[in-house]
Amino acid sequence: MTVQMTRRDWSLITREALRRRIYQTAAVILLSYCYTGASQEFVRTVTVDALLGHDVVLPCHLEPPVDATTQTVEWARENLLPKIVHLRRNEMELLEEENPQYAGRTSLFTGKLKTGNLSLLLRNTELNDSGIYTCQALGLNPNQVSSVDLRISSVFVPVVRTLKVDMNMRKVILGCQTEGWSPEAKLSWLDDKGNVLATQMSFLAANGFHSINSNIIRDSGDVAKVTCRVSTRQGSQSRESSTFLPDVVLPSRVNDDVIISLLVIFVIVLAIGVAVFGTLWQKEKKRAALLTKAPPRNTAEDLETLKSRNP
Incomplete structure (x- = not known):
């Protein structure tokens, strides 16, 4: 027997299915809300x-x-x-x-x-x-x-060395090296006031750690103290080492003033010595001239004259 379904029947079935789906969805939402409320994190x-x-x-x-x-x-x-x-x-x-x-x-x-x-x-x-x-x-x-x-983080204290001193150019080359860092690190050269002179990022070595090798050239007129600081990228860890430029390339204004003062004193003393020597020489020269012009005296007659005046 064949059952004929009208358009109204299909409409009722569709509405019922839709109603069930709405109820199911609402139940799921309600249960989810209750569960979430009971275990809120x-x-x-x-x-x-x-x-x-x-x-x-x-x-x-x-x-x-x-x-x-x-x-x-x-x-x-x-x-x-x-x-x-x-x-x-x-x-x-x-x-x-x-x-x-x-x-x-x-x-x-x-x-x-x-x-x-x-x-x-x-x-x-x-x-x-x-x-x-x-x-x-x-x-x-x-x-x-x-x-x-x-x-x-893996960190190590950097090592700072004097690599070369150029006496003619009055320059010094400093080197800073460190390895075994993790994660990536950044190297900074600083002067004695904390000003950044130069920076360099690390490179990944074959062992999986980061290394840095950096050089810097300083003029002899620069400040004496130089610092090499290495820090992680986040800045949470850092290590540093400081060094002083060798004395042989450090011109000191105080030393220059002392040298100039000594030179001036030497010149003054030399001038005074020359003047004194010249004065004494002139006097000696005049005395010698007077002795040369005076007539020779008769010594015997002089003695007789003195005896007659003083019996």
Whole structure:
């Protein structure tokens, strides 16, 4: 038997289907709203800088403070499989759930869990520890999630050397070298007042670390102290070394004044000496001339004359 359906029947079926779809959608929205309201997340993000090979604390605190001693505390990291960095459940550390990369390097401050302190201690940091970490105490309502952006840096103190001294041109060439940096670094030459003289970016070496080798030429008239400073691109870490230009190329105005003064004194003394010598020489010359013109005396007659005058 063939059933004939009119246009009105099709219209009723369509309306009923549309009504069901609306009810389903509304139910899904209502359930989603209720679920979201029951597990609303408060996300806080902080940035932490640490040095390679050092220990670092990733901060995480419940607000307001809640006793998390019996709660499941989970530390995870984005873009990591498995993502678990540290897991505590039923007051036990589930080490088998952790990513092998962090084996034996993480721990909670269990004595501070009662005050809502979920901070994680990460020991002996590695470069590949850099990333975004999340912290939460599962089962709380609302659920609080903290996010930590950990940035690991490798830094070394630069070495400054005097490469060449040009006595004729009165110039000195200084070199600054450092390696083993991560991430990218920037080198700056500074004078004694902190003014930037020159800059240079690092290059990526074959070992995966950044290196810098920079030279600078200074005139002998420049200030004596020069500083080589190397800092990470974000500026969170920096190291520096200073040096003094060699004395042999440092002209000193004080020394020049002393030399000029000594020369003036020498010239004055020389002039006085010449004048005195000239005066004495002229006197001696006149005396010699007088002695030459005087007639010779008879010594015997002079003696007789003196005897007669003085019987």
